[in-house]
Amino acid sequence: MKLSAPIYLLKRKARLLSREENIPLHVALDRIAVKEGFGGWSLLATKESAAAPAGKLFARLTPGDLVLVGARPGHGKTLISLELAVEAMKSGNRSVFFTLEYTKNDVLDRFRTIGAELTHFDELFEFDNSDAISADYIIKSLGLAPRGTLVVVDYLQLLDQKRENPELMTQIRKLKSFARDRELILVFISQIDRSYDPLKKPCPDIGDVRLPNPLDLSLFNKTCFLNKGEIRFQAAS
Structure with missing residues (x-):
């Protein structure tokens, strides 16, 4: 149908x-x-x-990946990140969702939106919306995370919002090393700059990521951009 x-x-x-x-x-x-x-x-x-892209996307991720998921508001970047978390849990791995935006009830609603019930995954999902979220906080929280854990960070641009946190470049480099050493998958939800014009190209790309502070985006070895149902996935060569 x-x-x-x-x-x-x-x-x-x-x-x-x-x-x-x-x-x-x-x-x-x-x-x-x-x-x-x-x-x-x-x-x-x-x-x-059955036809959703999250399963195919998850199959292309490997422990140690640093993944950037970007879209304008309302185009599904949070939902596809949660779908990736579900795929990880289906395979028996843990998933952790760090957010500076949502409450736990918000996230539970979004799980229902994608047709997933957390009760099916026992103790595999962890939610954290502490005001202290930063690279150091994430690393400390994941100290005992097993290999293959999929971590969603919502969202990239908020990590250095507080002045006492290190600059964004420093935090992402630290998290990249941590993900590689611990063999975790880190997925960062990202805002897209308002200058992106869907009439000029059907999907945003790495050049459309909103960066209020400097960041070397080549630190991310895989990217996924969405717009109006279209998904563009790319892995670094």
Whole structure:
């Protein structure tokens, strides 16, 4: 059954419906799914996950990777990062989500959006939204993380927001060495500069990453950019 719109637009419609009618997000998602001919959002999400790119993307990641995931707001960068976390947990690895943006309930809602229930993964998922998040904090928190743990950092540009934190370049270099030495996968969600024009190119690229402070983006050995359902993945040669 073909959907009436890309799934990222259906998710956006559900969020708007949730706000407009003051109903829980999962109820709004179910309503959208029914209009698409499914019994509920979980059925729609299951159908989509069979063709979703996260599984293919995860298969191209290896321990030690530093991955950049970028998109304009509302185009699915957080969701695909959580889908990568789910793929890691499906393979028996841990996932950790560090965020300076979301509450735990926000993240649980987004897991439901992608049709995933954390209860299926026992103790494999960890959420952390401490105000102290920085490279040193992340490294300390992951001191006992086993090889293959997938870590999502939401988001890149906030790491050096506090003056007492080292500059962004220093933090990313430190995290790159840590990921390589401990064989972890670190995924950084990134903002895209407002100057990006989708009429000129269908998907943003490394040159469109918003950088309020200097950062050598070649430190990331893999990138994933999204726009209107299109995904561009690239690995360093």
